Each structure stands twice: as structure tokens, then as C-alpha cells.
Amino acid sequence: MMQFTTELMQLDEKVEEKIVAQVRSIEHIAERNQWKVIQAFQEHRVSDYHFAGSTGYGYNDRGREVLDEVYAAVFGAEAALVRPHFVSGTHTIGTALFAVLRPGDELLYITGTPYDTLHKVIGQTGDGKGSLRDWGVLYNEVELTDADEIDWDAVRSSISEQTKVVGIQRSRGYGWRASFAVEQIAEMVRQVKEIKPDVIVFVDNCYGEFTELHEPTEVGVDIMAGSLIKNPGGGIAETGGYIAGKRQYVEAAASRLTAPGIGGEVGAMLGMTRSMYQGLFLAPSIVGQAVRGSVFAAALFEELSFETSPHWSSPRTDLIQAIRFHSAEHLIAFVQGVQKASAVDAHVVPEPWDMPGYEHPVIMAAGTFIQGGSLELSADAPIRKPYTAYMQGGLTYAHAKLGAITALQTMIDRGLLQL
Structure with a gap:
């Protein structure tokens, strides 16, 4: 067990007192979202027979069908598609985009360049790997203003006859900007629909579920x-993703995931149904724990004059806490310190590597029960200037807090920082 200095423990107590009011707000949101999930379960009469697995084609899997209905109710959507067959958030997002875009259509991201793993989904013309551009889908993006707001003049001039889908990335990704609140997204929808009423608005909701009401x-x-190994899986779902929204688009996504004529009527759940229900049930509470941990980490490092985004007292719209460091050594020590706090693979020392889908070497702390489960305590960073680590998750507040403190102690032990 790592030994913490007296000065660090005193700083811990100071930070705990500082964030009391913010914690109350987080707990309120978690409570209301928990009620919403329970009411959706009750509305659709979830029973233990819904947890039974299916094999083969998975025809008439009532548990799978009701799970879709529960997700739709929780998210206020017409329909949802919730499956373990989605291998990642990127796969889920790619499925949704391919479902609604056709050759000659344009995808326009209005929140700047999307997260690194989507770059190859968008692709380059003629890249031969089945990207959107390889299928003749046009792509454009509008950078945010210097104030990290939507550049509406540029959006108006960019939306054209070919623009079929407007893309919004809710979370910051590997950016320094604040994540977008649902209220801001509502305004984006209003304005783009005024410009072009028939445009389809798509949101990458990864890391955002249950952080707001x-x-x-x-x-x-x-x-x-979104991804089930992030927020809505509650740390229980072993894999999978969801797509939710207007019924016609969700059905198109189901046909993309499987095949036309089959859609969402098939897909054996292979014993995963119970964990997907239970994960959704736990998600609001666990997301609240993780968000509280992010607030603690922000307040802790701000006490030492590090830049953080969001600020500890800012409203939270996703899990991610960005912390900016002075050098690659600081950055690497921080991420390696988070790994030391893990319950799983704490003995492993992460190093930067060329991770598939990323454009720079990435270092990842991921001592998780579910591989890549970023609702669990984790941290990652591309090794590039400015040196910014992105910390997220924690199935319990105590674990998230331990990760931040251990990371700080690791930096102290290496002579990179003094209290």
C-alpha cells in the first residue's frame, strides 16, 4: 500500500471540505436519474424471466426486446437498440452514421474535429477500408470559436443541399473545451433545424449519460x-452499446448492425441480458460516484496551481476531468500513479504506445474489471503538447479519490512536485 505524506492527507481534508456543496448537487442528480430508471423498469414490467439468455438466431427474445423499450423510456426516445454485439463506442457511432448516410450525402460536425477514433470511420476518399468517404459520403466540420462555442455564422454557410447529418460530440474527447450541456444541445437542434428542417441531428453521447437530469x-x-462499458453499463455490462432516437433511424441502424430484412429481430444475447439490465439500474448511482471523484481530482490539482477543465465548481456534463501538466514526465507519472491505485493490475506499469485508432502515442491507466471500461477508474493521454491527462470513472468515490491521491504521491516521489 502506498504511503501518503502528512501534507498530502491534510490537503485531502481541505479539498473534501471545499467540495461539499458540489457533492450535494451531484447526489441530487444521481437520485433523480435513479428514480427515472426504476420507473422505466416498472413501466415495462421487468421480471426475472427477462434475464434469460438466448442462442442461435435469438428469435422472440423477450428480454432483449424489453431492454430496448426500457432504454427508450429512460432516454425519452421513440426506440432504442441495445446489444452486446456492438464492440465499442466507435462501432456504435459508426453503425448509426452508416445507417442514415448514403453516397453523395454530407456529414457536418459542428463541434469541431471529433474524437480521434472517429477519424478513420470518416476516412479519406478511396482509402479502400470501407470508411464513410470510401463510400462516397462527404465530410465537413466547423471549428468552435475561440470561446469554445458554436460558430453559427460558419454553420449557416456550411450547411448545404448535401448536408444530411449534423454531428455533435457531447464530450470533450481529447480537447480542452467544456463538454456540452443538454441545454446547449437543445439550442443546437433548434438552430440547425431552422436552417434545414429535414437535417438529421446525431449526438455522440459517450461519457454523458446520467450526468444531467x-x-x-x-x-x-x-x-x-453510446457505449455500455461507459456510463450506462454501470460497470456491470461486459461489452456492448446502444443507439436511441427516432424509430426510423434506430431501425435503420438495426439493419446496418445485422442485415436488411433481419434488423433488430435477431441477435442471441448469450447470457449477457441480466448484466445489461443490472448495469443500467446501477448506472445513475455509479455515474454520480465517478463525477464526484472528478470534482475531487479537479479541486486537488487546482490547489497545486495546475490547470483543470472543468473547474471543480463547474457544472458537470460528462465524466471526464482534464488536467494539464508541465511536461511529458509529469503526464506519464500521473497516469502511472492512477494505475497504481487500481484493484486490478496495480503491478503493471503503463507506457505510451501506438494504439489503434489514435494519431499519437497514448498512455492508458486501465486497471479495470472490464477491459477498457472507462466508467471504472482510468486515465489516458496522448503524448503531445500541451500535456493533458484525461481522468475518468471510479465505481466508488473512494476509488476515484484514491486514484487522484496516488497519482499526486507518485509525482512527489519522483521529485516532480513538492507540497
């Missing part, structure tokens, strides 16, 4: 996608 599909978003 409402979800994007409750404010007019046509289709959104």
Missing part, C-alpha cells in the same frame, strides 16, 4: 449512440 434525445436529437 435529461438526455439529448429528450430535447429533439434524432439519433444518438
